[in-house]
Amino acid sequence: MFSSRIFSITTCLARNHHSIASIPLKSNLKQGYVSRRIGFALRTLATEPGKSSPDKPELIYHGSLTSRMKAVKVFSLTTSLTGLAAQPVIYEQAGKLGGTPIIVLMCGFVGFFTFVTPVLLHFITKKYVTHIHYNPSTEEYTATTISIFLTKIETKFKASDVKVPDVPGMFTSFVVGKVPLFVEPTMFSDTEHYVKIMGYDKPIDFRLNKSEPIESNRKGGTNN
Known part of the structure; x- marks a missing residue:
């Protein structure tokens, strides 16, 4: 009798232990499933903005x-402001001297x-392009230059808006509208953009625009 009771108690404990141990396992499985779903959702959300x-x-x-x-511009503006602030003292001392x-x-x-x-430095550096950004969707370039007061000036253009002068001026690579800009060809991350901006991808026109004088000479020769 006593042995049968012990057996029944141990059997109940074993069953309870099995049922209790199975609860965390199921919860862990559920948590793993939920975590996998959350991770998939996060990866999906993270990849959508990349489009x-x-x-x-x-x-x-x-x-x-x-x-x-x-x-250099910061140093020039600093010395200019210092000179303006010191002018009253300088003039007073100069008046006392002579x-x-x-x-x-x-x-x-x-x-x-x-x-x-400052004006001379700005005249030399106003054409220098510091950055160029390209928008693939609009095929538009944005060239950034610096003003005399170190503010950014953005010039937006397309390759069709660029005009390359026959005789380049001082510090001028190309002209956008009436704005001359100067760039360094070696500083482009992709040289195809430089080729496109400068129009080197277009067919070369070998005509020298002398067709009209030739035709006029021919007409003159036939009249004689």
Whole structure:
């Protein structure tokens, strides 16, 4: 009798242990299934925005002199502001030293570094393109230049809007509308964009536009 009770108790414990152990296993299976579904959903959401990435403008050009040019302009503007702030003191001291001639000399010296230098630097660097972005969906380029006050100036254009001058001017690679721009051919990440912008992919016209004078000479010869 006692042995049969022990057997029944151990059997019940074994069954309960089996049922209790099976609960976490089922829950773990459910959790694994749910986690897999959540992971799939997250991967799906993460890949959907990537479809629009080709429509975003991509950087295809970065000027090698961009950082140096900005540093020089910052230094020039800093010296100009310092010169403007120090002008009253300089004029006062110049008046004490020698009167009007010294004042005129100091005004010319300080004014050159205060006003002429930033304008001269801007005249030289205003055509330099620091960045070019390309939008594949619209086939549009955006060229960035820097103003005299270090603000960005963006010029949007297409390859059909570009005009390459027959005689290139100083620091001029091509012209967009009335805006001359200067780029470094070696700084393009893809040279095909440079070829497309400069029109090198177009057929070459070997005619020298001398057809009209030739025709007029022929007409003159027949009349004689």
